[in-house]
Amino acid sequence: MEEIQLKPIQKETTTQDKVYNQIKKSILFGGFSRDEIFTEVQLAEILNTSRTPVRAAIQDLVKEGLLVWIPRKGVTIRKITVEEEDEIFLLRSTIEVQVVKKVITVMKSPKELQILKIIVSKQEEAVKNDDAVKFIELDHEFHITLTRLANFSIIEQVLQNLHNLTQLMGLRAVKKQGRAQDVIKEHYQIIQALEEQNSDLVEKYILDHLNNTKETLFYVDQT
Template structure:
């Protein structure tokens, strides 16, 4: 029997996928008022689609912890409690410390970290364009890429959800004057410490970066 050459099938986004991604982006980047209750009908009308993909998207977003059900009323954006804030950053710190430690072990050449430098350069462009949403997306990409390079797929999944919850704590914090520049410098310091193979310094840099992020978010909320 002749060998059959199979080619990957390009999957088109379904209506459900499009609804899910639009709703998630609106939740994470302030497109929905945080104190408002939404119904399937309202969201379906706004998105000009049927209720079925909206219902499926809502169920997924509830599972991810971004939306909560209000009995007999609809759904609303999850509110992060002070206790949850502490837990989120405790988990992020624990995970990301292990990420940079392992990354230093597996990186054999500075070229392997080039993808992180490219993300930082894109963040510089986002600052120049005053695009806070793009900056946040790239910040998320930076941390996920660290985990991916360290070859921690399960941690990557956990960190993905933790980043989503972090964003619920406030987009405005990153718009705070000077914070974006600090984030940029902190990312560069993390990369430099890993290029030098300095595990202790890398851990210190990632912990300081997360602590600064936490303080900026809490100050914004207060």
């Protein structure tokens, strides 16, 4: 009797998944005005779908902290306060220092860092194409990839949530003249320090990178 080989089942993307992904991308990358209040009825009409998947998507996005309820009106994009910005960058700095240090200890070969170089190369291409949305997506991918290289699965989940909140601020930072090029340079510095297995230097570069982003946000908010 022929042996049956089990194969992974290809999961189809459901309408609810598609609705969730579209709304989330619009939230993170400027598809909605920050002051706009919208309802599930309006979103269902725009997306040409029923209210059920829209309602489920909104509930998930509220849980993630990207949307907030306005009583008797609808939902709006969460506004990050200065105090919350401080908390986000404190958490990211504390966590990501440990991430890059762990990468050095578990890395078997500098060739493993090639994936990071590819991401930064794509960021350079995004700058050439004036594609700020793609640039931010790749920035998120760079930092999450560091976490995966460190084999930190639980921390990856934590950083996913923090990066969602950071992305609410991200486009503002990138729009500052020259910041995108600085990010690319800082990413290459982090990679170089990892290649050299220099724990002190990689800690400095990741902290400088996050602090520079935070200072850029402060500058943009004041202008």
